[in-house]
Amino acid sequence: MQILAYGEWPSPIDAATAAAHDGSPEYAGFVGDEVWWTEPRPAEGGRRTLVRRHSDGTEESVLPAPWNVRSRVIEYGGRPWAGTARDGRPLVVFAHFADQRLYRYEPGGEPRPLTPVSPVGQGLRWAEPVLLPERGEVWCVLEEFTGEGPSDVRRVLAAVPLDGSAAEDRGAVRELSDDRHRFVTGPRLTPDGRRAAWLAWDHPRMPWDGTELLLADVTPDGTLRDVRTVAGGPEESVAQVDWTHDGRLLYASDRTGWWNLYRDGEALCPREEEFGGPLWKLGSRWFAPLDSGLIAVVHGRGAAALGVLDPETGEVVDAAGPWTEFTPTLAAHGERVVAVGAGPRSAHEVVELDTRTGRARVIGSAHQDAVDPAYYPEPYSRTFTGPDGREIHAHVHPPHHPGCAGPADEKPPYVIWAHGGPTGRSPLVLDLEIAYFTSRGIGVAEVNYGGSTGYGRAYRDRLRGQWGVVDVEDCAAVALALADEGTADRERLAVRGGSAGGWTTAASLTTTDVYACGTIIYPVLDLTGWGTGETHDFESQYLEGLIGPRAEVPERYEERSPVARADRLTAPFVLLQGLDDVICPPVQCERFLARLAGRGVPHAYLAFEGEGHGFRRAETMIRALEAELSLYAQVFGLKVPDVPVLELAG
Template sequence: MTFPQTAPYGSWKSPITSDLIVAGTIGLGGVAFDGEDIYWLEGRPTEEGRNVLVRRTPDGTVTDITPQPFNVRTRVHEYGGGSYLIVDGTIYFSNFADQRIYKQTRGSQPQPLTPESKRRYADAIIDSQRNRLICICEDHTQADREPENTIVSVDLDTGEVRVLVSGSDFYSSPRLCTNGTHLAWISWNHPNMPWDESQLWIATINADGSLGEATCIAGGTEESICEPRWSPDGRLYFSSDRTGWWNLYRYNRDGTIESLCEMEAEFAYPHWVFGLSNYGFASESRIICTYTQNGSWYLASLDANTKQLQPINTPYNNISSLQVRGNKIAFIGGSPTQQTAVVILDLGRGKTEILKRSSDLEIDPGYLSIPEAIAFPTKNGLTAYAWYYPPKNKDYVAPEGELPPLLVKSHGGPTAAASASLSLKVQYWTSRGFAYLDVNYGGSTGYGREYRQRLDRNWGIVDVDDCVNAAKYLVRQGKADGNRMAISGGSAGGYTTLAALTFKDTFKAGASYYGVSDLEALVKDTHKFESRYLDRLVGKYPEQKAIYETRSPIHHIDRLSCPVIFFQGLEDRVVPPNQAEMMVDVLKKKGLPVAYVPFEGEQHGFRRAENIKRALDGEFYFYSRVFGFEPADAIAPIAIDNL
């Protein structure tokens, strides 16, 4: 057989299969130093999505620390994060099944520290002087009202829980100063999300462990504070977007606040989860930090005294979970050609070492599509952004004159961002002959506060327009078939998908992953963290109920006239299953091709290997039937009504 063969787009045979992806790919996060040891979390689809803590010692030995059936994952805010802490070899972690904090010493089984209750814990720090943890607590005891969020202490001997800070709707980032005399933290209240408005507080710690009077030192109206962190010499640093960009600041001992590096770049990320880390201290005045511009992340060294920012060259354009210990830097790094990995960089020796990859699969570059950053015109004379991936498979070319089908991805959040890091899920599509467009629509992170606020009162409008205009831009460039364009997204991206399919006629098919179809149902039946999110994105409810109905696809099903497939976790508390099921029922009655794939035991996002595989293959199968091409591989069929 000679290559390349000529075959229609979509029918190309690819070595990047769903079996390969789920068998060989894990999630990575939560990097931490403990002395010379490095720890990280692995999310393992083949273990039903269990999060396992892993340790790597200086001699290169890598060991699983978390025994079965423990799962290092907290459900505070439902999204979690900040699920473990390591101090001198002792580990404290939240266990997913019961949400208790467990203590695990080296070589022993985890032992429960907190009592059985309906409390959840996250973002813990150690207060060794007082033999306790300080952390966020979310109390679900009162079933007839929303959970109560507080900052608490947990006695390391008795497990006694004591409330230290209360009164605000939400808290995060309790951080103890070097000598243990002061505590800093962030709070915010309904209807704000932490990236809208939040406050940074500081209080002295009394002799009995309680807190003295708290002082708000930063934040407030139209200002978001992120990542408070104490330097080795006892000064408090943080990120603020008071200039329109999340930049780094220092709170001085005389009460003044000093900007360290003012630039049009983001040194922080929206705190959807706890435990985010974008900077750390190599010394009292030297900060190692990450920042993003135009969709890419960079590593740099910042002198807090001279305010000089010095880039640190790496091959990575996506950097997260940054930890610093002297000249050693550990982080999660990814690039368009390299799998996401736990990386350690020794600045003293200039040496980089990869400790763990998200996948050990070696993919021939001939099957990898390299993303191109594009800027395109959109409504109101504005510009929006996306990552464009052309079809790529060294074994095939398309028939002369044929244009590829296009899959547009609307990311979640909606205050999130598309990444250009190598994703085998993206390459699954491009290596089969799809063009792929990952859109950073107005509202996305990484382009400043003003860009993020384009979505205020305009969710379901700006994001939809940007996804539509991104697709049309590619068609005008001759890079996509305008008659074979689909849109896909999860959660908030699922809403954008459904809204685009309902209110526009650009796309010919779509896939909603746990997406929102009824904004009113969502505002009535979602978790506390996001229960007032729509006040800013849509309008106050119930005062502006009419807007909710106007923008809800479920109320305008007569305008939807193309096939849709729905994927849904049946234990999802963020977007409950009824959101998908209402749409499916109406589409069936209307006679439109529709498929529904529910997953037992899954929450908001799929973690089990068999379900990840089923969803990926199922979406591809669905488009093959709609767009009329034959997949090269045998795929388990999906039941499609009305096809």
């Protein structure tokens, strides 16, 4: 065992290795008896491909570059594909990221467009397709821009002809609903096709604040009539809706303070845990009804397990296996369930559960160790105490190396990671970006600060009106607790985060003296600008809940913004931004840097062409990780000769 300074341990996990394994499979589903899903390709410009698992177990990427199966609806996207088997052959429709058109694809042929390109604004976008070959249509969410502004947009349910007749004719798209609601999810049809259900909500609510569950009858000619609200409301979030095999309405509602399951209004398994989550992407699925009457569920308090619920007894039996976290991408076919799971020692992979035998196995995107797993972190979950004695949930990843240890008289540097959202949660799963630091002797603590999901509505609502306060306090409380107990070096604490986590990082650096430096990634920095047209429609009124009604507390928007507090910033930082980001646009970074000009604060600004909100290209992720490590090395006094030196300007 070598004794080396923390942060200077030699590691086989370089930035290229971490970048190559970034992202996870998503939107798993069945096409006949086969399982298909989308998968990232960081080395191919960050596109997402569609993967087919044949009946013999072999995997095939069915769409070569440059096809990119990804929707831009509400910018965070939604389920971008659907498939069925016709005469034993797959028929698939998907949204292509570059032009956002829907395409029809059948193996052996080329994708053919089903929808037109709009000359207005940011175009026509589609998500959550439902294939109805018997009607000759695909039903989905249509997001249509009506002008050049980010909020010049309407959203409706629509039916697109499968014969391609709408490929050049917007008029051939049949609208199924009116646009009385600002946001809608895709329709879910009863097994007999006679009723449809979907969710809707309006500004200033976000879907985790309150949604309405709408129900309609489907006429023989395929129109929706007698639309009525049957659940939900301004203070009740219905996260998902579906139908049982015998046509009973199934949905997840947080009316008790926890997202629990209901069937025709009756609670099936009332527990203080979540059977739903924040609807950041349309088509997220936390439950899937089975033909047997059982229901596959992703559920838990904090960590989300895969289980099978018996609605008659309320009993849930969890799948056995190494996976401790599952994502909301369930699909069911007969008695089979597919899901995407991960754990502290394995990245996300496609898992199939046979509900008759209870056997779960990996069937796709199987985890393969990129390096000796002895270099992986050995994390643990922990509850800290924050201001006023409140609980703060976090995952701690101590420095770990099979052949190195730090000096007995030295404490390791630690980086506090603030997740995005902020309505979200950091799962405890293998992340090679974290291992990139821990294997070098730098600890990481992921903080699920007040406002995070997975712990009930009361925990989630802690951030209402308190963004920039509670999140900052909770991250600081964890950092200082680690330092006070001797786990971390008090003089070598850093903070980092992307998107809302970038906001928390910048807010922490401008309002506290806890951190020696920080990494700010595609952040919100100016609330006044962000809340008045500098972001996309979906989040354009998010601040009404996070900060407070702008008409009533305009001063709060100014006071809390890191832009307004730039004169208080003294800690070095690196700012990482995608130039194509329409959610947190580069103008926010430029304004922040202009306020800092001439103040002598060491910093670097790296802006990446072709990147939006969330880096997807391998070369970008490599540059970003190396820049972050170089910042820590310079501030903490570490020698890292294998990483390019980041030039910090004053």
